[in-house]
Amino acid sequence: MKTKLLSLLTALLITQAIMAQFHLGAKAGANIIKIDGKSFNDEFRYGYHLGGFAEIRLSNKFVLQPELLFSQVSLSVDSSFANVYHNAFNSSQSTKKLNYLSIPLLLNYKLIGSFISLQAGPQFSVLMNKDKNLLENGAEAFKHGDFSMIGGAQVKLGPIRVNGRYVVGLTNLSDLGDQHKWKTQGFQFSVGLAL
Numbered sequence: 001m002k003t004k005l006l007s008l009l010t011a012l013l014i015t016q017a018i019m020a021q022f023h024l025g026a027k028a029g030a031n032i033i034k035i036d037g038k039s040f041n042d043e044f045r046y047g048y049h050l051g052g053f054a055e056i057r058l059s060n061k062f063v064l065q066p067e068l069l070f071s072q073v074s075l076s077v078d079s080s081f082a083n084v085y086h087n088a089f090n091s092s093q094s095t096k097k098l099n100y101l102s103i104p105l106l107l108n109y110k111l112i113g114s115f116i117s118l119q120a121g122p123q124f125s126v127l128m129n130k131d132k133n134l135l136e137n138g139a140e141a142f143k144h145g146d147f148s149m150i151g152g153a154q155v156k157l158g159p160i161r162v163n164g165r166y167v168v169g170l171t172n173l174s175d176l177g178d179q180h181k182w183k184t185q186g187f188q189f190s191v192g193l194a195l
Contacts, residue, residue: 023055025161029190033073033167035183044186045074049102053161053192063108063117071100071125073184100125104150116155119165123148146184147171161192 031047051069058064074097106121125146152165169184 021057023194025053025055025159025192025194027051027053027067027069027161027163027190027192029163029188031071031073031186031188033184033186035073047072047074047097049188049190051102055108055194061110063110065104065106065108065119067102067104067106069102069104070128071102073098073100099128100146101128106150108154114156116153119150119152119154119163121150123150123167148184150188152188159194161190161194163188163190163192165189 028050029048031049032044033047034044049069049071051067053065053067056064056066102123102125104121104123106119108117108119110117125148127146146169148167148169148171150165150167152163155162165188167184167186167188171183
C-alpha cells in the first residue's frame with residue numbers, strides 16, 4: 001500500500017513539474033505582408049493567421065515556441081501579372097489571397113523576468129491545396145514551401161501573449177525560374193491565450 005501511494009505521489013509531482021515547463025495555447029492575429037517582384041504592386045496588404053502554439057521551457061532565460069498556423073496573405077498584382085503568370089488566377093482580379101500552413105519554430109529569450117521576450121527563428125510555410133488534407137499539405141512544406149526568418153518580441157501578461165514580429169522570406173515563391181523572383185516580407189501582430 002505504501003509503495004502504491006509513493007508511486008502515485010511521485011507521478012503527481014513529475015506531472016506537475018512537466019506542466020510547469022510546458023504550456024499549450026491558441027492565437028490569432030493580423031498579417032501585414034507584401035510580395036516583392038515583377039507584377040506585384042509595392043504595397044503591404046492585410047491578411048490574418050490563427051492556430052496554436054506550445055511553450056517548452058529550456059532554462060530560466062530560454063523558451064522554445066513551436067507553432068502551427070493557418071495564415072492568409074493578400075497580395076495586389078499590377079496589370080502585367082496575367083502576362084507573367086498566365087493560369088495562376090483570374091486575371092480580372094487585382095487582389096489575390098493565398099492560404100498557407102505555417103510552422104514557425106521560435107526561440108524566446110526572456111529580457112525582463114518573464115514579462116518581455118525577444119523571439120527569433122525560422123518559419124516553414126506551404127501553399128495550401130484544396131484537393132489535399134492538412135497532413136498532405138504539411139508534408140509538402142519541406143518540398144515546395146516558403147522558408148522565412150522571424151524576429152520580434154512577445155509580452156506575457158499572465159496567460160495572455162501579445163506578439164509583434166517581422167517576417168522576411170528567403171526563398172523564391174515563383175516557379176517560373178530565376179528571372180521572376182517573388183519574396184515575402186512584412187509584419188505579424190497577434191494575441192494568444194496559454195492554457
